Every structure is written in C-alpha cells, then in structure tokens.
Amino acid sequence: MNHAKRATEFNKDEAKVNWHDKALWYVREKRDKSAHNVHGWEYLRELGSALKANVLSNLDTYLVQFEENAKKNGVHVHWAADAKEHNEIVLSIMNKHKAKKVVKSKSMLTEECHLNPHLEKHGIEVIDTDLGERIVQLAEEPPSHIVLPAIHKTKEDVDVLFQEHLGTIPSQGNPEYLVGEARKHLRNKFLNADVAITGVNFAVANTGGFVVCTNEGNADMGVHLAKVHIACMGIEKIIPREEHLGVFLRLLARSATGQPITTYSSHFNKPEEDKEMHIVIVDNGRTEQLSREDFRASLHCIRCGACMNTCPIYRRSGGHSYDYTIPGPIGSILSPGKDLKKHSSLPFASTLCGSCSNVCPVKINIHEQLYKWRQVIVKEEPQPVIKKTIMKTAGKVLANPKLFEVAGKSARFALKHAPRFMVYNKLNAWGNARDLPEVKGDSFEEWYKKRNKNNE
C-alpha cells in the first residue's frame, strides 16, 4: 500500500481528520507565537543550521572526542553499525545485570531499531514511560508523531484502552482521571525497573555529557531509580560544545510545542555511585545518507516535529499513512535513503508548498529534497505505465509548439463536446470530486493571432 491509499483510509472518518488537523494546527500556531517572540529567531535558526553542518563535516573528530570524554567520566561507550548490533548491545548489558524489567523514556532511535520486540522476545518487560508512548504501546501501534506519539487517538479512545489494560472505570474520556491512573500504573513500573533506557537529544563532544529533554520528567524518574542507565543515540546527535545547547534548547521546545523550553532538560554527565551508565552510538544508515550530497542536510534534524505540525498533508493523512518510524515531511526525505522501494511514494506525498522548510529550526531544505528524491525515484524505481507514458509524451508534445497546438485543440474539443460519462469516470481522478474547467472557444494564442490580424 502506498501513502495515498493509507491516507484515503484515514479520511474515511472526516470528523476525525478535522479534529486531527485542528489539534496539530493549534500546536503550529503556538509555535509561531512562541518563536516569533524571540528576538533574532531567524538568526538562531541560521546558527542551528550552521552548527549542524559543522557537526556533519567533522563527525569523526567530535564522536571520538565525545567517547574519550565520556569514558573519562566513567561512562561505558558502545558503537553499533546498525539496528541489529544496537539491539544486541542493549540486550547484552541487560543480560550482564540479569535484568528483566526496563523502563524507557522516549527515543525515536529505539523505535527505528525495533528494540522493544527484540527485548520482549528475550523475556524482558519493556515499558514506555512517556504517556503518549505508553498509550500507543498498549494499543500495539507505532507512534504516529515523534513528539505527540498518540495524537491520532482521542481521549475517548484512551479511556477505552485504559479500561482494557489498566482496569480503569469508564470516565467519558476525563483527562485528569486518566492521567492520574496512568501515573499510578507507571509509578509501579519505575519503582521495580532494573534498567532505564533513554534517548539522547544532544551529546556534547567537549564534555562527554548528554541532554535528554522531556515534559513529563520520566527520563529522570527512570534513570534515578534504576541501577543501570542505557542511553541510545544516532551519530548525528553530537554537538561540539556545551554552550551550543543555548542555541538548540531554545530552538527545540519552541519548534516542537511552542514552549520556551521543555519542562525537563536533564543533563547526564556521569553515573551515580554504584550505578552504571552506558551510551550506544548508532549509525544504522546515517553515514550512507551523509554520503548523498543532495540529502545530507536531512541529518541536521533535531526531531522537533514542527514539519509534521505545519504539513497540510500530514495533518490530514495522519502519521501512520507514512508507514515509517519518522513520519511527515522529514520522514519523507529520510526514509527513501533506508529503503527506496518501500518508501517511494513518500516524496510524492507533498504539494511542495515549502511550509516545512520555513518552520524547520535547523533550516533543512525539506521541500527541495522532496523534489530531488522524486527525480531519483523515477530513475531507479519502476513507475506506473500510465504515469510514465503521460510524462514521456508530455515531454515531447510540450517541446514542440505544433504538437502542443494540436493536442490543446483536441483536448479542448473533447472537454467541450464529449458526453459527461466519458469525462467523469474512474480513470479521471480529477473529476471524482471536482468539475473540470469550462472550455471557452479559442485558446489565448488563437485569440492573440486574430487580434493582431484585426489590428493590421
């Protein structure tokens, strides 16, 4: 199934689409207000972008520097070439400690690597502790948004889900009640966890420390209670110096939710006494993307989700329509690099309106990369015969004024005189919900020629 088909599924419930669109538009507007209150916001984006470009050009230096400093702080550093290695490393740490229970705060990387099913297969209980993540985990669904993982669910949906899994009483979707119950449920899990897994928002090369941003404090809660902390990060999460956090922390929360800063920006530098801290640094296709000049800047991404909130397609097609860990515009430029065939419809799931590039805090030229992926996909993936024929023919007709004149005339003739069933049918997706233009007599060129003749 391609994006268009999954989007059509999502659109069977128009009221829900409207609700989804409005909920995310609200976040987008909150972002505008909060970002535009910052004097020099556009300059801050420039800085963020330039810093990330510097990082990507010097990854080798910064990563090694980070490893060195982290080791000095008593942190264990591991390197994983791909998802498989990442999962094995995490499991081996678990096994070493005979750990059976894990609490996890939000990490898109572990989603990308499908860590949960791997650990569960080995008899380990994994609990996602971010409320939205816990909701989709209970529903056995992937997150539909990277910051708001359960945005596709209404509070009534959550009510039903909690009744089934947490034994709550029906509350007609009362948020206070449901959050209270989730808190009780999670508190228990926190208290009994052997290991806490977190993601990493920013890893600081010159200190060997890293920062995890959450709104619920669940990363701190997990890490402070468990004996072992495993932090998983993609290689692009590195920033050169601690003071650069002043750029990125300001950009991140405002872009993500319109908050001036996330409720918790937790700095982890070294393990507490008698505890262990591990960092797993993961490539999983990132160096390959780095080698693609046109698409390199996609690795600037700091996972704020602003491009999803602003995308008029995402808001109306839902995150699951992308069928990729990272949905929306940024996912549509990252995913083809992972599996061109599987994700070949995603770069076309856009009108190239450019709003994504405008909100991106690190100035990724998302819509331009979408355009470029389209060119790559047409060259490398087999295309539907009809589309290919139309495009190749159009290329010839439009390069030839005589052919264009004939084609234009016959098209106008057909539109004007053909019976309605020939124009409006299943082959014409334009005409399902839209009327075709009413055809006037002459084309502009014909009119122009006549006018010039009359003036002679």
Added chain:
Amino acid sequence: MKKKNLKVGLFIPCYVNQLYPQVGIATLELLEKLGVDVHYPQGQTCCGQPLGNSGYEEDSKGICQLFVENFKAYDYIVGPSGSCIYHVKHHFDILEQTEDVKRVRDNAYELCEFIVKVLGKKDLGASFPHKVGLHKSCHGLRGLKLGSCSEVKGEHYSTEEDLLNNVKGLQLMSLNRQDECCGFGGTFSVFEETISVKMGKDRVNDHIASDVEVLTGADHSCLMHMEGLINRNKQPLRVMHIAEILNSTL
C-alpha cells in the same frame, strides 16, 4: 530607468493558454494599459514544471530549452503564474547555464511582482466593489517570496495585497489561515486525490466562512482546483485571477 524602451515577453502558461484565455487577455491588457512594450512570442508551450514536479525533470529539458529560445530576446519575461516563474528561476538549473539561460532565469517575473517591483506601481486605477479573499499560492509566496510567510518572523508584506488594497471598492477579507496550501500540487491533485480534495475543501470553506464573494490569487492552477470543487459543490463563491480584478474598471 526608461521602462518604455524595455521589451517584455509575455509568458502565458500552457493550461492558461488552453483553458483560461481570459486570464491571458487580462494580463496582456493590463500590461499594455501600464504602458509596457509587451510581446507574446508565439509557439510557446510550457515551463516544464508538470514533469519536474513528477520526477521527470530529465524529460523536460526540451521544454525548458524551447522556453529559453522563445524568451531570450526580451528584457523581462512576465507571466501570470507564480509557480511557473518559480520553476523557471529555480529548476532551469538542469540546462547548461549559457548566457541566454541565465538571463531568462534572472529576468523572469510573476505579474504582480513585476508591476510592484519593476514598474514601481501599486495603484492601477482599477475598481472592483466586492469582498475578495486572496489565496496566497505557495510557490509565489514561499518560493518567490511575494509576501511574508506566517511561519517566518519578520515584517508583514504582500505584493498582491499592495495591489488589491489600491483597487477602488475592493474589500480584502481576512482568513482564518492566511497562507495554507490549497492542495493542488500538480499531479499530486490526481495521485493523492483524497488529500488534495480535502485540502481544497478546507481552503474554500475558510473563504466562505470569512464572508468572501470572490476568491482570487496569482496562480490559476490553485484557482482551477478550488473552482472545480466550488462548481461541483455549488458553493456561492466566484473565482477570478488577480489580473482580471486589476484589469477591472467597472
């Protein structure tokens, strides 16, 4: 600068030429009224955008080359469509960058931009006593920067608003979402039909909810998409290209 001596090549996009001749006529008449030495090079076809946006940029080189041939002799190239002009300026990088190609790319202007920035005029003496809603098409807005974008911090400006605000009797209505995409997107409108239609519907309803009588814009492809929905759903909204309004003297 003596504008009178400058020769302007009128670019009429392929679908406007075939389906909306009145938009081409309004553009030509408007430029003539403004004293511009405007010519329509015959035998022009298209800018190649439909192919480029569909991933068939390679197959559009002949079209782009023909465009350059048709317009290389003019000081300015002016067309009533932001997205086509954007394509010429940004995507003709697939051609060998000869002097002709560079000149055509540098001197291509969307109609409103040409009037305001090159001719330096905002009041064109038009009158149009109606409540008008302006659809700011994405390629003109975010691509050519014809106006400030809601996402970007900065002073508010809009080339189209500059012109419409000077039309006698015209009341420019404010919308709930000032610059959201209408969902046309070229072949997107067909291959992602569901979302395209939903986006168009939402945009049209915003205009209706904002008490708009006439929906206008500087890109007729977006207008064609929304007009198709309006006509099918028999909604009380007229659609006109901005050139038609600016050329009105009623």
